[in-house]
Amino acid sequence: MxxxxxxxxxxxxxxxxxxxVIYPAVVWAIAQLAPNHGKGAVISYHNQKYxxxxxxSFTDETYFWSRPSAVAYNAAGSGGSNxxxxxxxxxxxxxxxxxxxxKDNPEVSKAQVPVDLVTASGSGLDPDISVxxxxxxxxxxxxxxxxxxxSLQSLVDAHVQKPxxxxxxxxxxxxxxxxxxxxxxxxx
Amino acid sequence: MNTEIxxxxxxxxxxxxxxxxLGRYIAKVYAGEKTGLDLVFQPMERLFYKISGxxxxxxxxxxxxxxxxxxxxxxxxxxxxAVLMNMGHLPLNPDGNPSMSADLAFNTSISFLVxxxxxHYSGETGxxxxxxxxxxxxxxxxxxxxxxxAVVIFKAFRDKTTTQLGNFxxxxxxxxxxxxLPICLLIAAIFVFQGMPMTMEGKDTMINMQGDTVxxxxxxVAAFVPxxxxxxxxxxxxxxxxxxxxxxxxxxxxxxxxVAQFLIPMAMIFAFGFFIRKRKFAWxxxxxxxxxxxxLTIPNIRMEVAGNPALAHMGIxxxxxxxxxxxxxxxxxxSGFWSIVTTMISTGxxxxxxxxxxxxxxxxxxxxxxxxxxxxxxxxxxxxxxIFIILAVFISGLMVGRTPEFMGKKVEAREMxxxxxxxxxxxxxxxxxxxxxxxxxxxxxxxxNNPGFxxxxxxxxxxxxxxxxxxxxxxxxxxxxxxxxISTGVVLLLGRFIPIIGPVAIAGLLAEKKFIxxxxxxxxxxTSTFGMMVFAVIVIIAALSFFPxxxxxxxxxxxxxQ
Numbered sequence: 001m002x003x004x005x006x007x008x009x010x011x012x013x014x015x016x017x018x019x020x021v022i023y024p025a026v027v028w029a030i031a032q033l034a035p036n037h038g039k040g041a042v043i044s045y046h047n048q049k050y051x052x053x054x055x056x057s058f059t060d061e062t063y064f065w066s067r068p069s070a071v072a073y074n075a076a077g078s079g080g081s082n083x084x085x086x087x088x089x090x091x092x093x094x095x096x097x098x099x100x101x102x103k104d105n106p107e108v109s110k111a112q113v114p115v116d117l118v119t120a121s122g123s124g125l126d127p128d129i130s131v132x133x134x135x136x137x138x139x140x141x142x143x144x145x146x147x148x149x150x151s152l153q154s155l156v157d158a159h160v161q162k163p164x165x166x167x168x169x170x171x172x173x174x175x176x177x178x179x180x181x182x183x184x185x186x187x188x
Numbered sequence: 189m190n191t192e193i194x195x196x197x198x199x200x201x202x203x204x205x206x207x208x209x210l211g212r213y214i215a216k217v218y219a220g221e222k223t224g225l226d227l228v229f230q231p232m233e234r235l236f237y238k239i240s241g242x243x244x245x246x247x248x249x250x251x252x253x254x255x256x257x258x259x260x261x262x263x264x265x266x267x268x269x270a271v272l273m274n275m276g277h278l279p280l281n282p283d284g285n286p287s288m289s290a291d292l293a294f295n296t297s298i299s300f301l302v303x304x305x306x307x308h309y310s311g312e313t314g315x316x317x318x319x320x321x322x323x324x325x326x327x328x329x330x331x332x333x334x335x336x337x338a339v340v341i342f343k344a345f346r347d348k349t350t351t352q353l354g355n356f357x358x359x360x361x362x363x364x365x366x367x368x369l370p371i372c373l374l375i376a377a378i379f380v381f382q383g384m385p386m387t388m389e390g391k392d393t394m395i396n397m398q399g400d401t402v403x404x405x406x407x408x409v410a411a412f413v414p415x416x417x418x419x420x421x422x423x424x425x426x427x428x429x430x431x432x433x434x435x436x437x438x439x440x441x442x443x444x445x446x447v448a449q450f451l452i453p454m455a456m457i458f459a460f461g462f463f464i465r466k467r468k469f470a471w472x473x474x475x476x477x478x479x480x481x482x483x484l485t486i487p488n489i490r491m492e493v494a495g496n497p498a499l500a501h502m503g504i505x506x507x508x509x510x511x512x513x514x515x516x517x518x519x520x521x522x523s524g525f526w527s528i529v530t531t532m533i534s535t536g537x538x539x540x541x542x543x544x545x546x547x548x549x550x551x552x553x554x555x556x557x558x559x560x561x562x563x564x565x566x567x568x569x570x571x572x573x574x575i576f577i578i579l580a581v582f583i584s585g586l587m588v589g590r591t592p593e594f595m596g597k598k599v600e601a602r603e604m605x606x607x608x609x610x611x612x613x614x615x616x617x618x619x620x621x622x623x624x625x626x627x628x629x630x631x632x633x634x635x636x637n638n639p640g641f642x643x644x645x646x647x648x649x650x651x652x653x654x655x656x657x658x659x660x661x662x663x664x665x666x667x668x669x670x671x672x673x674i675s676t677g678v679v680l681l682l683g684r685f686i687p688i689i690g691p692v693a694i695a696g697l698l699a700e701k702k703f704i705x706x707x708x709x710x711x712x713x714x715t716s717t718f719g720m721m722v723f724a725v726i727v728i729i730a731a732l733s734f735f736p737x738x739x740x741x742x743x744x745x746x747x748x749x750q
Binding site: 004005006007008009010011012014015016018019020023024026027028030031033034035037038039040041045048049050051052053054055056057058059060063067073074075076077078079080081082083084085086087088089090091094095098110111112113114115116118119120121122123124125126127128129130132163164166167168169170171172176179180183 | 502748
């Protein structure tokens, strides 16, 4: 043990320099070439800066809503509900969400309510919704904004993000980008 | 839905295609053969040896290896306690996060030291950037330790009869410099262009479109996440781990993170084959592991894609799958796939919340950690699989009435005793821990997030994850208490070092023995028959040890939902 303690300490110091100083410094340097210099992807709109990948709370009936969040959409923290699939309290909460959604969207039938709109995401910050979850909100928004539902429908279609390289993963829609486009459409 | 399945198949195939050449490269690195990267690394390593006063040509016995390994771990433990208990007033703390309490620092230090990364804190509020970078350092070096231990076993079977098993520091340093660091740099370079933050600035304030003010936690994420996966560590930068949209911004990063964590566990198997010049044996191992992997992963994907029947009964559209605790950009299929990879290879990072999985999916995650030998965390998986091989050799030997032999060495009483201790320690730690926490409701039941059978699963999962050095959790558990911090800390320590010391000792003891050339009656260990034997041993040990506990948790929950 004694013969090993000094080499152990010294090699630790050397590796600290390599792995905890040089390595992150190199990654930081590469990040300076990336969009927004490695400070996270942002979208600017009306002189406001939004994080593209962080979900926002949308409760107004004129906006597309995000998925439920277990952390109230505050990215100072993150996490899911961690409710088990058979937890009665959880099932009651989902049922309440479905009822609320149906009340706010009277044009929608129960069988059309997509599961992602009534279940909390893993991070509480999921920036996306499924295509079905956007479509099911079109009627409400069209009514609230007194817009043509068809043009709203094509706005949704234009914002569908295809799977990676057309091959891998699910389709999705970024709620923030869609809502900004929605506001821009009304402004015109 | 098809694109989700293609994504999974692609991740597996890419890993396999990269794993083969990487395995060859790893074998060359440890054998000291020439590689294209010598020009860069040789001078650097020579400098490191010189500063540290290490002579890498000194050969060590298996005992010396273990002493060196344990000593350096002790140094890191003490340093880690010092960092985590004082980081509140150290530099690089823009968010003003506090230092850890003694018991939380104890748990966190051990859990990062043993390559587990069970986290009883949340990254956003629980550690400073100084602390994060220290933890990232541990993610590098503990992966290096696991690999160094595996190489001792490689070495023991390469030479016919020997006590000289190479130099610990050489194996350890080369693992860090020649394998982990270059691959991490490549991965990090991909990540920063996909919107993963790499900044030392603290939380940002954002006013939402509807006028709410929220904060956005950031940090040096893109440096942290590559080694978190490549070293099969799994500790998240943020509380939500790889479900967090800044820690896993899109499907591409999800694929890269998946390949990164799966890569070395797979490559090490091929490296073993190249190193001991028995490639067919490596394929036998690969086949057994892959069959076990598929048996667990396919049902999980199916169950998560099918969705929660309780929600389907409510009459809504559940065609997206079981989305509670999952992210839309990743989807139910890739989440289910990840849940088994991460538990099987002992990474323990999550891209969805395991607590909200269907009961039997949760059971498969538990089984993956209970077996803890398929592929396996950096190095450690091979060590555990090795124990099962020894048991299979012994049982086969008894069946044909011959002295059991493995790789030309007689397996005798001493080796068998060690193998049995290692094989039984794992269920012992899990079941005794779970039983204790269940027996004292003030410590166990009061911290649960879910009632009934699922609550029991939360306790079982926490100890299984600790003993398997996995680090994922049924995170609803309120685990930052004195009881959980100390008890899982102890389980973590034993769960790491028993499976390192045992196999290294067996390999060392076997290496000293006289080599017996293969004869007519030798049991061939590179055949499918022997592969089935190993598989049977694994199933029997896992089933006999864990079935009663699983019946009380996930299986009972499954039937309660019918």
